[in-house]
Amino acid sequence: xxxxxxxxxxxxxxxxxxxxxxxxxxxxxxxxxxxxxxxxxxxxxxxxxxxxxxxxxxxxxxxxxxxxxxxxxxxxxxxxxxxxxxxxxxxxxxxxxxxxxxxxxxxxxxxxxxxxxxxxxxxxxxxxxxxxxxxxxxxxxxxxxxxxxxxxxxxxxxxxxxxxxxxxxxxxxxxxxxxxxxxxxxxxxxxxxxxxxxxxxxxxxxxxxxxxxxxxxxxxxxxxxxxxxxxxxxxxxxxxxxxxxxxxxxxxxxxxxxxxxxxxxxxxxx
Amino acid sequence: xxxxxxxxxxxxxxxxxxxxxxxxxxxxxxxxxxxxxxxxxxxxxxxxxxxxxxxxxxxxxxxxxxxxxxxxxxxxxxxxxxxxxxxxxxxxxxxxxxxxxxxxxxxxxxxxxxxxxxxxxxxxxxxxxxxxxxxxxxxxxxxxxxxxxxxxxxxxxxxxxxxxxxxxxxxxxxxxxxxxxxxxxxxxxxxxxxxxxxxxxxxxxxxxxxxxxxxxxxxxxxxxxxxxxxxxxxxxxxxxxxxxxxxxxxxxxxxxxxxxxxxxxxxxxxxxxxxxx
Amino acid sequence: xxxxxxxxxxxxxxxxxxxxxxxxxxxxxxxxxxxxxxxxxxxxxxxxxxxxxxxxxxxxxxxxxxxxxxxxxxxxxxxxxxxxxxxxxxxxxxxxxxxxxxxxxxxxxxxxxxxxxxxxxxxxxxxxxxxxxxxxxxxxxxxxxxxxxxxxxxxxxxxxxxxxxxxxxxxxxxxxxxxxxxxxxxxxxxxxxxxxxxxxxxxxxxxxxxxxxxxxxxxxxxxxxxxxxxxxxxxxxxxxxxxxxxxxxxxxxxxxxxxxxxxxxxxxxxxxxxxxxxxxxxxxxxxxxxxxxxxxxxxxxxxxxxxxxxxxxxxxxxxxxxxxxxxxxxxxxxxxxxxxxxxxxxxxxxxxxxxxxxxxxxxxxxxxxxxxxxxxxxxxxxxxxxxxxxxxxxxxxxxxxxxxxxxxxxxxxxxxxxxxxxxxxxxxxx
Numbered sequence: 021x022x023x024x025x026x027x028x029x030x031x032x033x034x035x036x037x038x039x040x041x042x043x044x045x046x047x048x049x050x051x052x053x054x055x056x057x058x059x060x061x062x063x064x065x066x067x068x069x070x071x072x073x074x075x076x077x078x079x080x081x082x083x084x085x086x087x088x089x090x091x092x093x094x095x096x097x098x099x100x101x102x103x104x105x106x107x108x109x110x111x112x113x114x115x116x117x118x119x120x121x122x123x124x125x126x127x128x129x130x131x132x133x134x135x136x137x138x139x140x141x142x143x144x145x146x147x148x149x150x151x152x153x154x155x156x157x158x159x160x161x162x163x164x165x166x167x168x169x170x171x172x173x174x175x176x177x178x179x180x181x182x183x184x185x186x187x188x189x190x191x192x193x194x195x196x197x198x199x200x201x202x203x204x205x206x207x208x209x210x211x212x213x214x215x216x217x218x219x220x221x222x223x224x225x226x227x228x229x230x231x232x233x234x235x236x237x238x239x240x241x242x243x244x245x246x247x248x249x250x251x252x253x254x255x256x257x258x259x260x261x262x263x264x265x266x267x268x269x270x271x272x273x274x275x276x277x278x279x280x281x282x283x284x285x286x287x288x289x290x
Numbered sequence: 291x292x293x294x295x296x297x298x299x300x301x302x303x304x305x306x307x308x309x310x311x312x313x314x315x316x317x318x319x320x321x322x323x324x325x326x327x328x329x330x331x332x333x334x335x336x337x338x339x340x341x342x343x344x345x346x347x348x349x350x351x352x353x354x355x356x357x358x359x360x361x362x363x364x365x366x367x368x369x370x371x372x373x374x375x376x377x378x379x380x381x382x383x384x385x386x387x388x389x390x391x392x393x394x395x396x397x398x399x400x401x402x403x404x405x406x407x408x409x410x411x412x413x414x415x416x417x418x419x420x421x422x423x424x425x426x427x428x429x430x431x432x433x434x435x436x437x438x439x440x441x442x443x444x445x446x447x448x449x450x451x452x453x454x455x456x457x458x459x460x461x462x463x464x465x466x467x468x469x470x471x472x473x474x475x476x477x478x479x480x481x482x483x484x485x486x487x488x489x490x491x492x493x494x495x496x497x498x499x500x501x502x503x504x505x506x507x508x509x510x511x512x513x514x515x516x517x518x519x520x521x522x523x524x525x526x527x528x529x530x531x532x533x534x535x536x537x538x539x540x541x542x543x544x545x546x547x548x549x550x551x552x553x554x555x556x557x558x559x560x561x562x563x564x565x566x567x
Numbered sequence: 568x569x570x571x572x573x574x575x576x577x578x579x580x581x582x583x584x585x586x587x588x589x590x591x592x593x594x595x596x597x598x599x600x601x602x603x604x605x606x607x608x609x610x611x612x613x614x615x616x617x618x619x620x621x622x623x624x625x626x627x628x629x630x631x632x633x634x635x636x637x638x639x640x641x642x643x644x645x646x647x648x649x650x651x652x653x654x655x656x657x658x659x660x661x662x663x664x665x666x667x668x669x670x671x672x673x674x675x676x677x678x679x680x681x682x683x684x685x686x687x688x689x690x691x692x693x694x695x696x697x698x699x700x701x702x703x704x705x706x707x708x709x710x711x712x713x714x715x716x717x718x719x720x721x722x723x724x725x726x727x728x729x730x731x732x733x734x735x736x737x738x739x740x741x742x743x744x745x746x747x748x749x750x751x752x753x754x755x756x757x758x759x760x761x762x763x764x765x766x767x768x769x770x771x772x773x774x775x776x777x778x779x780x781x782x783x784x785x786x787x788x789x790x791x792x793x794x795x796x797x798x799x800x801x802x803x804x805x806x807x808x809x810x811x812x813x814x815x816x817x818x819x820x821x822x823x824x825x826x827x828x829x830x831x832x833x834x835x836x837x838x839x840x841x842x843x844x845x846x847x848x849x850x851x852x853x854x855x856x857x858x859x860x861x862x863x864x865x866x867x868x869x870x871x872x873x874x875x876x877x878x879x880x881x882x883x884x885x886x887x888x889x890x891x892x893x894x895x896x897x898x899x900x901x902x903x904x905x906x907x908x909x910x911x912x913x914x915x916x917x918x919x920x921x922x923x924x925x926x927x928x929x930x931x932x933x934x935x936x937x938x939x940x941x942x943x944x945x946x947x948x949x950x951x952x953x954x955x956x957x958x959x960x961x962x963x964x965x966x967x968x969x970x971x972x973x974x975x976x977x978x979x980x981x982x983x984x985x986x987x988x989x990x991x992x993x994x995x996x997x
Contacts, residue, residue, distance in 0.1 A: 026375055029368045033379050036365075039397045039440070040385060042407065058400075058407040078614055078637075102293030109291050121294070128301045130493075130553045132501030134522040135542040138529050139307035140300055141654055151656055162300035165293050223390035225504045226522075230530070233656045234636045235603065241392050245508075246639045248396060255400060262393045269388050277381055280388075284445075285452055285490075318653035319673035338991060404816045425755055425818030427978050511756030514818040515975035530653050531646040532964050532996075 043266075047259035054255045069260035081261065084243035087232075088222060088265075091153050091160070091239070095221045096214050098161035103168025103213070107176055108202050109194075110169075111184070125166035133163065137230055144231065151233045159231060160224075164217045171216075174286035175209035176202065212283025215276045219269045240265040305546065311539035319533045330540035340541060343521045346431065350520070351499040351552075353435045354442055358495055359488065361439070362446025367480070369447070370454045380451060387444040395508025398437040399424065402509075427517035430510050434518055437505050442498065446491045453487035454480070489560040493553055500549040521545050599632040600888045604877075605661035607644050608637055610823050611845040611910040620902040624895050631892055640757040645669075646967065659883040660893055663702035664875050666953055668960030676701045677879040677886055679894075686898045688915050692873035693950055694957040701956070703876025705897035706912035709841040709859075709941050710951045711768040711870035714933075717854040719747050719835040728858040731865050732803070739812045742835045750807055751834035753817030753825045753977065761822045763973035765807075765838045767952040769800040771870040772862040775959075776949030782959050788997060792989040799863055801982045808977055817977045840872075844911040844933035857936050859946070869946040872954060873915055900924050911937055968992040 038059075046054045047069055049062040073081045110118050140159055141150060149155035179201065187197050225241040232239065238246060244261055273280055312331070315324045334340055365383060369376045386394070401407050402423035412418045423433045457480070465479050503522040506512060512519035512527075519527075521541065529538035606617040614637075621633050636658055638647040645665030651657050652675060670676050678699035684690035692704030713735075715728075720738070723745040729735040739749035754761030774781055774796040781797075784790030807813050814834055826846055829837040832853060837843065838860060847855055862868045877893035879886065896902070901924075903914035908928045921938075940946075950959065953966040972985050 022373075025368065025371070026373070029376065029379060032365070032368070033383060036440075036443070037382060037385070039394075039401060042401065043393075043397055055405065058410070076614075077618060078635075102296065106291050106293040124297075124302065127305075127550065128297065130497050130549060131301065131305070132497070132522060132545060132549055134501060134503060134525045135308060135546050136301065136304035137526070138535055138539065138542075139304035139311065142307065143300065143303060145655060151654060158296060159300050161293075162296045165297050165301075169293070219388050223388075223393075225390065225392045226526070230526075230650065230654060233651065233654055235634070235656055241390050241504075242639075244390075244392060244396070246637065248508075258396065258400075262396065266389050266393055270385060273385065273388050274381070277384070280384075281448055281452055284449065317673075319649065319669075319675065333995065336991075337995070338988075404819045420815070422816060422819045425753075425816065425820075425978075507756075509756070511759070513756055513759060513971070513974050514978045515971050515980070517978070527646075527967075530650040531643075531967060533649055533653065535653075 043259050043262050047256065047263045049256060051254060051256050054259075066256075069254075069256040070264070072254075072257050073260055073264065080238070080243050080247060081264065084238040084240045085265075087153070087238065088240045091157050091228075092218055092221045094153070094157045095160040095164070096218050098157060099164045099168045099217050100210055100213060102161055103165050104172050104202070104206055104210070105198070106165065107169045107172035108198055110173065111176065125169055128163070128166040129170070131163075133227055137227070141231060151231070151235060153232070156228060156231050159227065160217075160221050163227075164220065168213050168217065171213055171283050171286045172206060172209050175205060179205050208279060208282065209286070211276055211279040212286065215272055215280050216283050218272065222269055308539045308542050308546070311536050312543045314536040314539075316535035316539075317533045318535060326536065330537050333537065334540055334544070339516055339519070339524060340521075342516055343519050343524045346518060347499060347502065347521050349431065350435055350438060350502065351496060354438050354495050354499050355492055357435075357439050358442035358446045359491055361443045362450050362491065363484065365443070365447040366450030366454055367476075370451060380448070384444050384448045386441050387448075389441070391441070391504040392508050394437055394441055395505040398433065398440070398505075399509050402433050402436075424510050425514060427514050430514065430518045434502075434506055434509055437509060438499070438502065442491075442495050445494060446487075449487045449490050450484060453484050457483050485560070485564040489557065489564060492556050492560060496549070496553050496556055500545065500552075600630050600885050600892075601632045601634065602660055602883070602885065602889055602892060603634045603636055603656075603658040604892075605636045605638065605644075605648070605658040607662055607664060609842075609910070610826070611842060612906075616905060616909060619905065620896065620899065623899050623901055624892065628892070628895060631888070633892075643757060657880050657882065659880050659885070659889050660877045660896075661880070662875065663878040666961070666963075666966045667702050667874075667878060668696075668956045669963035670878070671696050671701045671956065672960075672963060675881050677881045677883070677890065679703065679879075679890060683890055683894050686894065686917055688917055689873055692915070693955065694959060696957045696960075702874050702878040703893055703897040704873045704915050705876025706903075706906060707871060707873040707915055707941065708875065708912060709869065709937050710764075710872050711772060711860040711868075712839065712841055712843075712857050712937065712940070713860050714829065714837045714839060714843055714855055714857050716829075716832060716835045717856050719745075719832075720856075723747060723835070728856065730858075730861055732861050732863050735861060739807070739810075739836075743810075743812060748814050748834035749812040749836055750814070751825065751829040751837045752807070752813050753820040753828075754974070755819050755821050758820075758822040758825075759970040759974050761825055761839075762817065762977055763953075763970045764840070766801070766804050766969065766973045766976065767954075768838060768860055768870055769803050769863075770797070771949050771952040772860065772868050773800045773803075773864065775952055775955070776868050776870070776947070777862075777864070777866075779959075782955065782961060785962055785993065786958075786960075791993055792986045797986065798982055801976065801985055803863060804973075805976050805979075805982055805985075808979060813977070818974060841934075841937045842910045842912065844931055844937055845909045847931055847933055849929060849931055855933060857933055857940070859940055867946050868949050869940065869943075870951050871941065871948045872951045874954075874956075875912065904928065907934065913938060913941065962993060962996055964996050965989070965992065 042058060045061060046058060048065045050066055053063060110121060144150045144155040149158065184197060184201055187201055223241060225245065228239040229242050244265060247261060248258060313325060313327060315322060315326045369380050369383070404420065404422055408423065409420060413420065421429055423429050461479060465475055470478070501522055502520045506518055506520055506523060510518045512523050525538050525541050525545070528534050528541065604621065608614055608617065617635060621635060625631050625633060638644045648657065648661065648665065657675065667676065678701055684700055687704050689704055690700065719742060723741040725738045725741055729738050742749040752762065752765055778796055781790065781794065814828060816828065820828060826843065828834065830851065859869050876897035879889045879893055883889045898916045898918065900916065900919055903916050903919050904924045906912040907914060907925065908930055911934045953961050953969050955961055968989060972988050976985060
């Protein structure tokens, strides 16, 4: 019984995860080998595909990597600061106001971005922030604020109200209380938000394509799109590029997977 | 609360502007900005492409809700054992979800092309012969739903697993003593307790289906013809490539209302269900 | 008071962010003329070609600093430019192999002066708009060409190159009865332009090249696509599909796969522009021939495109300098030669001499055959459908619809459905 279950599970997982295996294994193959035996292990392993990506004359990979690292980290920092303070401030509001804010946040959470992309651009242009990393970071911060806030609120529930009230009686102000009581509890929440919003921002394609544009350089996902669009696709390089841009999120996930799932549960379970 | 101001400025205000824009004829090419009343919406009533996209998105949504949940539950039930192998599987199974949709799109496009691995496999076992998974409009939508469900199954499985973990073992023992068979056990023990997970999963699936863009772009580009063009693609095309910003906004508004209503109805209905069972 | 305090804090945060994100890019000497230049990349014209070409011009005129921009996909270059325009990033100079008419109409392009055009053999090319040229006629591409596999033709017992549409159909029937795929066509996803190629040729040869009023009537609203000539042209394309003369893979091939399919010998004929000749290796295993696609009515017409050089943005900071750069770039003899070698782009430059300037290159004989076809005296040259400029331009925004509907033709939609789609779009745009 137990063995049967293991065998079935492993088999199903292998089928399910086959695409991952395929990207990885084919990134080490020569072009002809990929076309003829896409599923087999390579006859000869080669790092040529990876070397080619790093030695592209337009530095597509290195430039887009730097860009993505820059605005992903900035977005994470902003989401963390903004959503933790918002979650904590909501603590002091009446239930009705809290509910109103909550409904708006929920609306933001389910909003498909293509709907607002045009006006977002107009607004960023008004502040002269169009086509800048800042503009994109601000948009991401606003877009992922509802998620961050909901996760933080979920974790804040575990802080006894008396504790916060007691600290205010002791003469602490908002910031001291935030610093002393809230921040420590928020560590796991922060870990969740870092990994989840980080992944989302890193993986996003449409928003950077439109809001950032070509002059500021591309992001990893837009770089991938450009690479496929321009050339007769060299599959080996394509797979290698995909491995390289997925590796950071996969590694982050493997190390922080506990927080990933906790965060998703906390964020979606209200 | 600076966060709220930023949120208002870059999320709520744009929604308002979308509503305003949908009553104007706007072109960025010629800097046109004319009030046209409900004309955009009247035009929308006759736009075949819009109905087409609507149908595509609804079909994909229904497929995704059913299959992702179903396969997710099966995987979750299978993997819900504290054995080293299953712990590893539980970690691995989630990886598709954290990949970029555009990466997923290109991955599946290399699997599904005419000479790709899927056709090689099917031909080898003579199941089918040379189906054009991406080039034939009959199959293109199926191909997209496969790529979509692949990521969503990963998500659903993990959420169901997290929920199954919370089922107290005494309950399970009690049911076992009662001599219930597996189907009864699932129906009366797991299914009700999985209700919160079902809510989360369904809502996440709805959200992802409504904004579907990257995967389709990578897989079929909306083609052949317009046979896989989602609403998001239609909106972006109308707004940026045809420079009809007002018209695109009217579509956006419909999509917003549609996704809003569907998601909230799902939330309320499934939420109520959680309480009653 | 509370709110102002908060606003100040936001301003503070924003300025920190501005600072952080600006400093990596904060090296900008202002003594140079900096131009954003959009080029396009294809398998024949990869990044090196453009880098070399830009470097040649910059070497002669070191005052220029050129930022190369590349659209994600060559077929959607016009779409991408519109997106850049909508997001305030319209480049200063752009290669013009997209439908320029709508950009001229919207006032986005700067007209060239007559003095800019003196170096070109044919300064008019595709045409003028209100007497002005907006895109340099840098090169000529012969668009209505049929490349064919000589081995397959002889295997099927086809003696000469087809000169009429009937002969072409006879040849196809013979090939089919010998179990050979007569035509390789297609273009998936972003490469729908490739799927549209045969249609654009057929319409140019048999509708817009024949009935001079067709496009005018579309524009002033007195006509639409329900036109017998148009129906015949679409039928001619869809017949190839319904008779089983085309490859079944049509809609799953991207452009480079499409080209490779023909080069692999999977089909006998390949309708494409002259630039395909640039992709044929000199030592290709089978011999490839080329002839002009015949018109349905038996007249001798040839679809040509003389344009493709840089266009300049009307809103550029340096109009004079941008025009000068464009002219120098388009008439650089070494660049012209490289372009002819790689992409069979026939230079339209008075200073270019085929024998003298191509000395170092091993040019494929196909390219000479194409030049010969172009110089055949009895052909009436007609402009390429959807790329027209001036009064004869197609209604703005129709090109994408033609592209998408060509995929529909390949997937078996009926001619009446296609015409209905085109008419709907036309009505929507008017």
